[in-house]
Amino acid sequence: MHTIDNYDFNGKKVIMRVDFNVPLNDKFEVTDDTRIRAAIPSINRILEKGGATILMSHLGRPKEGPENKYSLNHVVPRFSVLLGKPVKFADDCIGEKTLEIKKSLKPGEVLLLENLRFHKEEEKGDERFSEKLAEGADVYVNDAFGTAHRAHASTTIVAKFFPNDSMFGYLIKSELESMDKVLHQSEKPFTAVMGGAKVSDKILIIENLLEKVDNLIIGGGMTYTFIRAQGGKTGISICEEDKLDLALNLINKAKTKGVKLLLPVDNVAADQFDNNATTRVTKSDEIPEGWMGLDIGPETIKLFSGIIEQSKTILWNGPMGVFEMENFQNGTVSIAKAIARVTTEGAFSLVGGGDSVAAVNKYDLSDKVSYVSTGGGAMLEYMEGKELPGIKAIRG
C-alpha cells in the first residue's frame, strides 16, 4: 500500500486532504474535535520526518462562494492547541497569495487552507483547479476517508499531479486494512449483521456479502420486508412493498450460495411509534393489525447472539430496532455486547455505517470492537465492492 510510512519527507512540502468538517456552535467554536484529533498522527509523522504540511478540507455545505460561517479559520485555534504548535492560515485555497505562503513554508510548519468548497470547481473535480491545489507541493497525501467515494478535485483529481508521490495517511490506511481484512481475508465463520430502516439502502452491500459470508443476520426495520415477502403478517411495521420480490431473491440467492440467512423469530411490537407505547412480544410473522415491530425479541437475541459468539469475523451495519428510544434499544444493546464479547475472545469485528457507530458509542463499546469505521457512505460503497475514486487515484 502507498502510505506515509516509507516515504522520506525531508525538505518536502506535503499537500494533505483531511476531514476537518467539524461541528461549530454559534460562537464558531469547535464542539466535537474527533476528526481533527484523528488527523494528527499523520501530520506529526510528516513533520517529524522533516516535511511541511499544507492541509486542505471542506467544512459544511457553502452554496455560493465564501461564507464566514463555513470558514476553516474557526478551526485554527482548536487545531493549534491539539497539535501543540502554531498553525498558519491562508484565506483562499488557491491563488497567488496562497502560493506565496506555500512557497515560504519551512520544514516543521503547518498551513491550513480555506474551505475548498468556496470554489465550485472542487466538487466538479475540475482539473485546472486541482492543478492549482497541487502548485507549490511535492507530495500528495489523502487522509480523508469519508470523502474517498467522491471524485472531487482534492480527493481524487489532484493525485494526477503527483504520479510518483501520492499516498494514504494513517486514517485511510487503517480503514482500508480493516475493510480488506473483512472482505478478502476473513477468518471463518464470517457473520454479517445487517439492520437499519430499509432494505433498499442495503441491497448492494447484501448482494456483495452473500459472496463472502457464512451467516447473514437481518434485523431492524428491513426485517418486515423479508417477512412479508414470505407471506408473514407484519401489521403496520415499516415495510417496502415494492421490494418484496427483491427480498425473496436475496433469500433464494442465500440458499444457492449456502449462506445461512437468519431473520428475527420474535419481536417487540408496539401500538404506536412512541417510547411509551403499549408493547407485547409477538412472533415476527404474526404481528397483529395496528401493531408494529420496533425491536427484536428475546428469542431472537438468543439466536443471533449464539451465531455471533461462534464467529471469527463480524461485520455490523445498522441497529436491530429503534434504539434511539429507550424501550426499543434492548436488541441493539444485546447484539453490540455479543459482538464485544466475541471480540475479546479473539474474533475480528468491524462496525460501520452511521447508526451502528452511534450505537457502539452510546453503549461505550467502541473500544471493545476491533474497528469502528468513520467512513459512512464511503465505507458502504467499499463494502458493496465498488472502487472508490479517491482510493483508485492512489492505489491504481
Ligand code: AMP
Ligand atoms: P439506517 O440508517 O438504514 O441504518 O437506519 C437506522 C434507523 O433505522 C434508525 O434510526 C432506527 O430507529 C431505524 N429502525 C431500526 N429498526 C426499526 C424498526 N423496526 N422500525 C422502524 N425503524 C427502525
